[in-house]
Every structure is written in C-alpha cells, then in structure tokens.
Amino acid sequence: MTDSSQKSGRANPARRSFLKRATLASSATLAAPFPLTKAAAAQAGSSSLPATRRDQPPQPDIAAETMPAPEQDPVTQDSSGGEYIVDVLKSLGIEYLPLNPASTFRGLQEAIVNYGKNTMPQLITCTHEEISVHIAQGYSKIAGKPLAVLAHGTVGLQHAAMALYNAWCDRTPVVMLVGNLVDATKRQSPGVGWVQSAIDPGALVRDFTKWDDQPASLQHCGESLVRAYKIATTPPMGPVLISLDKKLQEDAIPPSEKLHIPKLSSSRAPQGESGAVAEAAAMLVNAESPVLVVDRMVRTPAGMGHMVELAEALQCPVIDMGGRSNFPTRHPLCHSARPGALLPYADVIMGIEVADMWGRLNALVDRIVMRERRVARADVKTITLGLNDVYIGKANYQDFQRYAAVDLAIAGDGEATLPLLTEEVKRLITARRRSVLQARGKGLAEDWRALIARVKRDATIGWDSSPVTTARLSAELYNQIADEDWSLVGNGIGINWPRTLWDFDKPYRWIGGSGGAGLGYTVAGSLGAALANKAAGRISVTINGDGDFMFSPGTLWTAAHHRIPILYIIHNNRAYHQELMWVQVMANRNNRTLDVAHSGTTIDNPNIDFAAMAKSMGVYGEGPISDPRELGPALKRALAVVKRGEPALVDVICEPR
Numbered sequence: 001m002t003d004s005s006q007k008s009g010r011a012n013p014a015r016r017s018f019l020k021r022a023t024l025a026s027s028a029t030l031a032a033p034f035p036l037t038k039a040a041a042a043q044a045g046s047s048s049l050p051a052t053r054r055d056q057p058p059q060p061d062i063a064a065e066t067m068p069a070p071e072q073d074p075v076t077q078d079s080s081g082g083e084y085i086v087d088v089l090k091s092l093g094i095e096y097l098p099l100n101p102a103s104t105f106r107g108l109q110e111a112i113v114n115y116g117k118n119t120m121p122q123l124i125t126c127t128h129e130e131i132s133v134h135i136a137q138g139y140s141k142i143a144g145k146p147l148a149v150l151a152h153g154t155v156g157l158q159h160a161a162m163a164l165y166n167a168w169c170d171r172t173p174v175v176m177l178v179g180n181l182v183d184a185t186k187r188q189s190p191g192v193g194w195v196q197s198a199i200d201p202g203a204l205v206r207d208f209t210k211w212d213d214q215p216a217s218l219q220h221c222g223e224s225l226v227r228a229y230k231i232a233t234t235p236p237m238g239p240v241l242i243s244l245d246k247k248l249q250e251d252a253i254p255p256s257e258k259l260h261i262p263k264l265s266s267s268r269a270p271q272g273e274s275g276a277v278a279e280a281a282a283m284l285v286n287a288e289s290p291v292l293v294v295d296r297m298v299r300t301p302a303g304m305g306h307m308v309e310l311a312e313a314l315q316c317p318v319i320d321m322g323g324r325s326n327f328p329t330r331h332p333l334c335h336s337a338r339p340g341a342l343l344p345y346a347d348v349i350m351g352i353e354v355a356d357m358w359g360r361l362n363a364l365v366d367r368i369v370m371r372e373r374r375v376a377r378a379d380v381k382t383i384t385l386g387l388n389d390v391y392i393g394k395a396n397y398q399d400f401q402r403y404a405a406v407d408l409a410i411a412g413d414g415e416a417t418l419p420l421l422t423e424e425v426k427r428l429i430t431a432r433r434r435s436v437l438q439a440r441g442k443g444l445a446e447d448w449r450a451l452i453a454r455v456k457r458d459a460t461i462g463w464d465s466s467p468v469t470t471a472r473l474s475a476e477l478y479n480q481i482a483d484e485d486w487s488l489v490g491n492g493i494g495i496n497w498p499r500t501l502w503d504f505d506k507p508y509r510w511i512g513g514s515g516g517a518g519l520g521y522t523v524a525g526s527l528g529a530a531l532a533n534k535a536a537g538r539i540s541v542t543i544n545g546d547g548d549f550m551f552s553p554g555t556l557w558t559a560a561h562h563r564i565p566i567l568y569i570i571h572n573n574r575a576y577h578q579e580l581m582w583v584q585v586m587a588n589r590n591n592r593t594l595d596v597a598h599s600g601t602t603i604d605n606p607n608i609d610f611a612a613m614a615k616s617m618g619v620y621g622e623g624p625i626s627d628p629r630e631l632g633p634a635l636k637r638a639l640a641v642v643k644r645g646e647p648a649l650v651d652v653i654c655e656p657r
C-alpha cells in the first residue's frame with residue numbers, strides 16, 4: 001500500500017465538506033415529498049401550507065431542518081479497503097474487469113477508477129452480467145490468464161450464473177467478484193439493502209465453481225483473492241468466486257492493520273506418472289493403427305507443437321474435436337473430419353483431455369428405442385490422459401459424461417505430459433519400426449489429400465444459391481483474412497467448413513466453444529477473445545448464430561464503447577434451427593405433420609435488422625445480404641473498419657446449416 005498522503009484521487013477535504021453539506025440539504029428536500037400535515041407545520045412554526053405538491057415547487061423540510069444536528073461523524077476518510085483490494089488485483093496482473101455497476105461494490109469500483117487510475121484492471125462496461133463473464137471466458141483462452149468480473153452478489157450473480165457454468169464446463173479460469181453486505185444492521189431500509197444481500201452468495205453457483213470464499217477482514221480478502229487466482233489457473237482450470245463485503249471495501253483501513261499483499265505462487269500443472277506414460281508409449285508404438293483423439297488440451301502457445309511432435313513420431317492420425325486449436329488443420333496427419341473412417345479400425349485409441357471418451361468409442365442411436373452402438377473394435381486398447389478424474393469436483397451437474405472403461409487411465413495434464421510421452425515414444429521406436437511407421441504416414445497423407453480435395457469440391461455445391469451457403473460464407477471470409485494474422489474467435493452451430501477449409505496453424509486461430517452449450521456465449525465470448533487479440537494486433541472474426549446473438553446483443557455496445565476490433569458475421573437462418581430440427585424429429589416419431597415445426601423455433605415476422613441494431617449502438621453494420629455476389633465486397637468493407645480498430649457486423653441470410 002502506498003502512504004495515504006500519496007494516494008491518488010483523494011478529494012480535498014474542503015470539497016468533501018461541501019459535498020457533505022450539499023447531501024444533507026438535498027436529502028432534507030427529498031424527505032418532504034408531500035405537503036406537511038397541519039400538525040407538523042404547526043410544530044415547525046409554519047402557518048402557510050401548500051395546497052398540493054403540483055401547485056408549488058417542493059418546500060423545505062422544516063421538520064428535518066429544525067431537528068437536532070446529527071452527531072459529529074467523519075466527513076472524509078483517507079484510505080479505503082477497496083484500495084487494498086485494487087493493489088491485490090494489480091499484483092495479480094489482471095488487465096480488465098468487466099462489470100455492470102452496482103452499489104454493493106461501489107467502494108471497490110471507486111477505488112479502481114480513482115486510486116487505481118482505471119488501469120490493471122481497467123473497467124469494461126457491460127450491459128448484462130452474462131456478457132461480463134463470457135468476455136472473461138473468451139479472453140482467458142487467448143491471453144492464457146484470467147480476468148476478474150464484478151457483479152452484484154444476488155441479482156447480478158443470478159444473471160452471471162449461466163456464463164459461469166459455460167466457463168466451468170470449458171475449463172476456463174474466471175475470478176468472479178461479487179459485492180454483498182454481510183452486517184444486517186448496516187443494510188439500507190427501506191431500500192434494496194436487504195433484498196440484495198445474502199448469507200452465502202456463493203451457494204448459487206457452488207456446484208460449478210472450483211472454490212469460493214467470503215473474507216471477513218482485508219488481509220483475509222488479500223489471501224483469498226490470491227488463492228482464488230491460483231486455484232482458478234491450476235489445471236483443470238475453472239471459475240472461482242469471492243464475495244466482497246461492502247463495508248470491507250468502503251471503510252477506512254484501520255490504522256492498526258498491517259496489510260501485506262500475498263505473493264502468488266502458481267502451481268505447476270500435474271504431469272502423468274512416468275511408469276504409466278511409458279506403458280502408454282509402448283502401446284502406441286506397437287499398435288498397427290493407433291488414433292489420437294484430442295479435445296480441450298492446448299492451453300499455451302507451446303501445446304500445438306507438442307501434439308505435432310507426438311503425432312509425427314508415431315506417424316498416426318489425430319482427430320481434433322475442436323475444444324481448442326490442438327493440431328494444424330493442414331497437417332497430413334490431421335484427420336478430424338474422418339472419425340468414422342478411423343475409429344472403427346483402430347487397435348489403440350488414446351484420448352487426450354477428452355471429456356467424453358465413451359462417446360468416441362460408442363454411439364447412442366437417437367430413435368424411439370434408444371440403442372447403443374459400439375463404434376470401436378471390441379478388442380481395441382484404450383488410453384486416456386487428462387485431469388477428468390483428478391477433479392471431477394461436483395456431483396450435481398453431469399458434465400463429466402458417461403463412464404468409459406478404458407485400459408489405461410493416466411491422471412495428468414495433457415499439455416504438461418505430452419513431452420514426456422513423446423520422449424518415451426521416440427526412445428522405443430527402432431529403425432525397423434520407423435520404416436513401418438513412415439509407410440503408414442505416407443498412406444495417411446494420401447487420405448488427407450483426398451479428403452481436402454473432396455471438401456473443396458463439396459464447398460462449391462450451391463455456390464451461387466440464395467440464401468448463401470455456409471460453405472460459401474466460410475470460403476469468402478477466409479479469402480479476405482488468409483493473409484492477415486487472423487483468429488476465429490467463435491462459430492455458429494454445425495458450421496464445420498472452417499476446420500477443413502482454413503489453415504489453423506496456431507493455437508490462437510481457434511479457441512473452442514462455450515463449454516456448456518449455453519447460448520449467448522458466442523457473441524460475448526468472441527468479444528473477450530477479441531479484447532485479448534487486440535494487444536497482439538490480430539484480426540478477430542466470429543460467425544454468430546442469430547439465436548445466440550439475440551441473447552446478448554448489448555455486447556455490441558461494449559465493443560463500440562471500448563473500441564474492440566472484431567468482425568461479427570451473423571449466420572442468419574432466422575431460426576433456432578437446431579431446435580426446429582428437434583421438433584421435426586418428434587413430429588416424425590409421432591407420424592404427424594412437419595408444417596408447424598416453425599412454431600416456437602423461428603425468429604422471423606418481423607425479421608430482425610441486425611445491421612440497424614449494430615448502427616444503433618455505434619457499430620458499423622452491413623446487410624441483410626442474401627445475394628452471395630454481394631458478400632465478398634461487404635466483408636471487405638467491414639474488415640476495413642476492423643483493421644482501423646473498430647467493431648463491424650455483416651448480417652448474412654444463410655441456409656440453415
């Protein structure tokens with residue numbers, strides 16, 4: 001903490017006294033909203049009463065003014081608990097703090113902007129708490145570090161809850177801070193002091209946060225904030241919550257308090273046990289047709305390189321499920337689009353940070369009678385590497401997926417364990433074995449070339465049709481950005497073209513999806529990632545379902561206000577098309593008409609004018625575009641706006657998928 005005399009933003013005491021008097025006078029006026037009763041007026045020595053309030057301007061509250069003067073209380077203070085909290089946040093290097101403002105954290109907010117000079121962290125104003133948390137989620141996947149988010153402890157946290165669930169399922173760190181007034185005798189009454197306080201705010205989201213606390217002192221607060229950061233960022237990562245007592249933030253730091261800022265001692269990610277890793281290496285090296293399946297693995301810039309080294313050593317195919325950008329899409333061992341051609345024939349399948357291993361080995365046939373179908377060979381040997389069993393955490397929410405009876409389960413962080421595994425694999429490969437593996441690699445490269453040729457051919461189907469095909473949308477967009485340093489920060493449901501047509505050669509090219517499939521993520525998560533990309537000068541683009549977008553369109557205002565460059569493309573099928581298809585499935589099952597499946601599932605009549613919506617919030621907008629020939633030029637114009645550092649939106653009327 002700095003000396004109190006050096007503190008920034010400290011108003012001069014004379015001005016504070018003035019403010020205090022002004023507040024007393026105005027509260028006296030406010031206390032007399034209606035005419036005084038005769039009795040009260042007489043008591044106050046007044047005989048002339050206003051007839052009605054509408055007739056005359058508000059009268060002074062004589063009763064209040066003639067009451068004994070309030071007890072002397074301090075007019076200003078020369079420190080606040082909020083300042084200490086700001087210092088702790090600064091020590092953690094938290095760059096931004098998305099928030100929607102609320103009185104339960106006015107103490108901290110004021111300290112951030114005055115004492116902390118609104119840097120590290122800088123406030124990011126959001127129009128909904130769900131946006132705030134999704135911004136933090138998206139940001140962390142590019143920046144590799146978390147943001148803190150501020151919200152009201154009750155109503156704000158209720159809004160934030162679904163986004164915290166997404167972050168939890170996505171294994172992303174978020175430091176959620178909520179304001180709460182613990183001391184019941186200090187809650188404003190009448191007012192919202194009581195309805196917006198809780199004994200235990202964290203209870204609302206405890207099932208999907210890694211850890212939470214409600215510190216009772218400032219030093220406790222400092223330690224809990226640092227601990228929260230540490231827990232959130234130790235794999236498997238996840239959101240944490242600290243409930244900040246309002247009085248703790250607002251009150252002066254007691255002179256007797258000897259506060260210090262605890263040092264962050266980050267935990268190294270746990271590596272798989274060496275014996276088990278050696279066993280896995282032997283299984284992989286000796287396999288005839290091994291397959292590596294990888295999902296939410298890459299979490300640092302080095303992760304993709306580790307994955308390439310392992311696959312190349314083994315000359316075996318990789319199926320990247322897309323939870324992160326784990327493997328370069330133009331690598332001849334990238335076979336993400338061919339799971340059906342590989343998994344049924346594999347003799348060893350290794351899942352790396354795959355949440356749903358059962359779902360890779362089996363399929364559930366979604367018919368009236370739901371049947372399981374074995375996908376993998378009965379005699380396949382299976383390995384898992386990841387932290388699913390180390391920290392399943394909570395029992396209530398079922399994101400841990402169906403139990404998979406694998407042959408070798410290694411508890412360890414995927415990215416931290418890969419170098420050890422690759423080293424062991426290389427050690428075991430004899431010269432003879434190497435030539436066998438190289439022959440396998442050649443065959444896989446041929447399959448890969450055939451796959452890419454087929455995808456490029458398929459992408460031209462319906463090239464000139466209107467509504468625009470999702471293939472053309474993806475191709476036109478890639479044409480415009482391929483030579484730039486781009487990052488696809490979000491994608492619409494079921495739009496798989498970029499993952500086969502585009503060259504995802506770096507981890508930041510793609511950051512995965514929402515985690516919990518909670519809608520409203522793409523619009524705001526994309527903005528968070530764009531905020532992190534801004535520092536690196538990257539172009540962020542996102543393809544956003546119209547349904548997802550409408551959960552949090554206010555995100556556009558934040559993009560404009562904070563000048564965050566990002567290109568929003570609306571994949572506008574004027575529907576919650578995923579759900580329309582489910583209603584059709586049910587109608588089929590019941591042998592009834594499909595004609596009414598649009599009820600409750602379409603977003604038309606009236607059609608939403610997304611470009612006008614963008615403009616209304618200060619964002620460049622184009623569209624609706626339904627003629628595919630207009631798409632390229634519109635994207636070019638919008639990207640010019642993004643390149644000069646601002647957000648832009650292009651609304652494209654597309655085929656449903």
Ligand SMILES: Cc1ncc(C[n+]2csc(CCOP(=O)(O)OP(=O)(O)O)c2C)c(N)n1
Pocket residue numbers: 492493517518519520544545546547548549573575576577578579656
């Ligand atoms: C918060 C939330 N509400 C409802 C759903 C159910 N849901 C899944 S996909 C979907 C439709 C999404 O619409 P859009 O983003 O336009 O994508 P489309 O299916 O049209 O391609 C809905 C409503 C959900 N996943 N999350």
Ligand SMILES: [Mg+2]
Pocket residue numbers: 545546547571572573574575576577
């Ligand atoms: Mg839609």
